[in-house]
Amino acid sequence: MRLGFRLLGVGLASVTLAGSAWALPGLAEVRAAHQPSELTFVDRHGEPLQSLRVDARSRRLPWVALDDISPALRVSVVLSEDRRFLEHGGVDWSGLARSAWANLRTLGHAGKVQGASTLTMQLAGLIDGEHARPAGGRSLLGKVGQIAAARQIDARWRKRDILEAYLNLVPLRGELVGVPAAARILLGKHPSGLDAQEAALLAALLRAPNAGREAVTRRACELLTLQQLPCAGLEGLAGRALATGAGARAGQPADLAWAPHYARAAWQAADVARRATPGPLRTPLDAGLQRLAVQLLRQQLAELNARHVEDGAVLVLDNASGEVRAWVGSSGAALSDAAQVDAVQARRQPGSTLKPFVYALAFERRLITPASLLDDTPTRLMAGSGLYTPQNYDRRFHGWVSARTALASSLNVPAVQLATWLTPDALFERLNAHGLALTHSGGHHGPALALGSAEVTLLALTNAYRSLANGGRFSPVRLWPAEPAGPAVTAWKPAASPAAAFLVGDILADNAARSLTFGLDSPLVTRGWAAVKTGTSKDLRDNWCIGWTDRYTVGVWVGNASGAPMQQVSGSSGAAPVWRALVQALHEGQPARPPTPPAGVVRQITVAGDAPASGGVAEYFLAGTELARLRRGAHARVAGSTALQGIASPRDGAIYALDPDIPPAVQRIVFEGEAGSWWLDGRRLGQGARVAWPPWPGRHRLELRLAGGRRQQVGFEVRGAQARAPAPGSPPTAPAAPNASPPPPARR
Known part of the structure; x- marks a missing residue:
């Protein structure tokens, strides 16, 4: 016993010396240094939207003031860890002496002492790792340093501050740090709402955080008994809270899961200063618009579910600042098997949504005007070793049409002709000037680039349309709020001339001009002014609707993250309804106004x-x-077709790619030439100068038998996946879901 008190006296002297030369931070500094492992993202008005885990090592929630922690928990913690907490000066000397004497034999064998740590002494180890308990136990000198720190804390901190900091910093079960995290993850509650049994259960974990259920239950019951409270039902509560996987299953509250894909993207792009900022992070999102976008997308995809559609994405940008107002990366786990995939940033084929940039470049180079007449007739272009024959969505050709009608109604032949005149390389450079970041060269895609053979992201494509909304000026998307003078200091780069951008916008807002394909009453019609374009990729794997008003640019993608084709879903029937609903909501009570024509x-x-x-x-x-x-040909170049004696179409070696946008029952290849008898693969098709045939995948041999015994043969290929065999005695029908090879088929 004398040796024990001698050691204690040495420790007291050391404490006095250490306490005079060393200082710990105050409560304000400790609270400021606290970094939650889950950050809360709030919208531009401060409304919470999303919680994001940013620290995989431990799980900590935002700091909770003592007044917001259940009184029952405060009582149970003090009873469990430090019953003389309100009486001692940071160190319980009587308890420390008992502990020192009890550990003399341990000191003799292993040089370690344990026990008698007050809440204040434990806090010293939590706020300064130098005083934390080592895995193998604390040495005598380590205990002395912890005592010195505890005395210093008690001299400078209020008791309630000590308890508040301890409850926020103390490790609990597994990865959980602090009672706020333990209360939410294990019990599904805020610490202010804990009852006596729940409080006792958490306090019991302080002594042995990873103990088994029976030991924790027994310890919690002891704490309740000390308070003369019943233990009935405690075992069931402990079973639910401590069940294997309970912590992993407990996710973020449903009301904080509206923008998970945006939160991840924004956090990855955050600068060092923003990452170090404590508290909620303010974003440029609009909470009401974000929730509406999520709900509209899910509703639309639920209605399209029978057509094999499960994924989608929505992006809304502020035209002036480039700030994101809504970012929906997925339809969610209830509809999608790939809910974690951010479709806003996934590369997909954009279909006809690239046509506006083709026309803008053609206008800018004065190849055509909106009134120019373009020839929408069968055209054959060399593409690799075969012939590329673009066709329109309705499988009809419309002859001479104005450039206004050709763009607004999304006719494919004129767009491909323009891409040929402009050259694919020039178009490739222009698309990248709008920020699309295409990876392959223009020569790789050829004229089919005009119909969306490249791959882009919804983020880049929507921002490219935003550049058209801003008179051809490009600037990056802002994932975080702009500075107060944001729009004025935006780094604009010219991508197209203001005049060309205006012409394209005026055409895309012309409902009469697009009626040739879409009719007068389509999902593209809005109450105010809006320029909009749809697109569908090959095999019906993606469809898009992108457009802008005077204030916002809205992009919508619908498809399958797996790449599986949809069934009879185009841009106007898949993505457009969501686009229109969002535009209407954005301009509720304030319809968008048309732009003023720029100079020139x-x-x-x-x-x-x-x-x-x-x-x-x-x-x-x-x-x-x-x-x-x-007149015809004015301000327009016309691609002529080659007339042949005998068979005029198809040419020998032609390759046809089946169009996924067109219902199989109406797809036809038209054989043209001199009047005679047409035979395909040895079977007679018909008589005359023109015969239509429902295409079937494979290599075919066409023969035209003419008067006088003359015959002519050509070979051609139809590419696409065979969906089903024809019924006995009936002609083959086009496949329902072709898998066309390049060059791609027509798009709308």
Whole structure:
């Protein structure tokens, strides 16, 4: 016993010396240094939207003030760990002496002492790792340092501050740190709502955080008994809270899971200063719009579920600042098997959504005007070793149409012709100037680049449309709020001329011009002004709807993350309804206004052909390109077709790619030439100068038998996956879900 008190006296002297030369931080500094493992993202108005785990080593929640912690928990913790907490000065000397004497034999064998640590002494180890308990136990000198720190804390901190810091920092079961995390993960409650049994259960974990259920239950019951409270039901509570996997199953509250994909993307892009900022992180999102976008997307995909559609994404950008107002990366786990995949950043084929950039470049180079007449007739272009024959969505050709109608109605032949005249390399450079970051060269894609053969992300494509909304000026998307003077200091780069961007926007907002394909009453019609374009990729794997108003640019993608094809879902039936609903909500009570023509754009009455002057229509032109009377071929180059004696179409070696956008029952390849008898693969098809045939995948031999015994044969190939064999005695029908090889089929 004398040796024990001698050692204690040495320790007291050391404590005095150490306490005079060393200082611990105060409560304010400890609270400021506390970094939750899960950050809360709030919208631009401060409304919570998303919680994100950013520290995989431990799980900590935001700091909770003592007044917001259940009184029952405070009582149980003090009873469990330090019953004389309110009486001692940071160190329980009587308890320390008893502990020192009891550990003399341990000191003799292993040099370690244990026990008698007050809440204050434990806190010293929590706020300074130098005083934390080592895995093998604490040495005598280590105990002395812990005592010195505890005395210093008690001299400078209030008791309630000590208890508050301890409850927020103490490790509990597994990865859980602090009672706020333990209360939410194990019990599903905020620490303010804990009852006496729940409080006793958490306090019991302090003594042995990873003990078995029976030991924890027994210890919790002892604490309740000390308070003269019943233990009935405690065993069931402990079983539920401590069950294997309970912590892993406990996720974030449903009301904080509206923008998981945005939160991950924004956190990865955050600068060092923002990562170090304590407390909720303010984002440029709009909580109401974000929730609406999620709900609209899920509702639309639920309705399309029978057509094999389960994934989608939505992005809304502020035109002026580039800030994200809504970011929905997935339809969610209830609808999708790939809910963790962020479809906003996934690369997919954009289909016809690239056509506006083709026309903008053609306008800018003065190859055409919106009034120019383009020839929408069968066209054959060399593509690799075969012939590329683009076709339209309705499988019809419309002859001479204006460039306005061709773009608005998404006709494919004129777009491919323009891409040929511009050259694929020039188009490739222009698309990348709009931020699409295409990876393959223009020569790799050829003219099919105009129909979306490359792959882009919804993030890049929507921002590219935003550049059109801003008069051809490009700037990056802002994942975090802009500075107060954000729009004024945005780093704009020219991507297209303001005049060309205006012409494209005016055409894409023209409901009459797009009626040729979409009709007058389609999901693209809005109450106010909006420029919009749809697109569908090959095999119906993706469809898109992208457009802008005077304030916002909205992009929607619908498809399958797995790449599986949809069934009869195009951009107008899949993505467009979500797009329109969002545009209507964004401009509720304040319809969007059309833009003012920029310098260099003039408006003039144009008369077609020999029509009387009174029958003209007003059209926009780049200054110097306007015409009062327009005839075929004016301001347009026409790709001629090659006429052959005998078989005019198809050419020998032609390759046809089946179009996934067109219902199989109406897909046809038209054989044209001199009047005669047409035979395919040894079977007679029909008589005349023109015969339509429902295509079937494979290599085929076509023969035309003419008068006088003349015969001509050509070979061609139809590419696509065979869906089913034809019924006996019936002609083959086109497959329902082809898998066309390049060059790709037509898009809308």
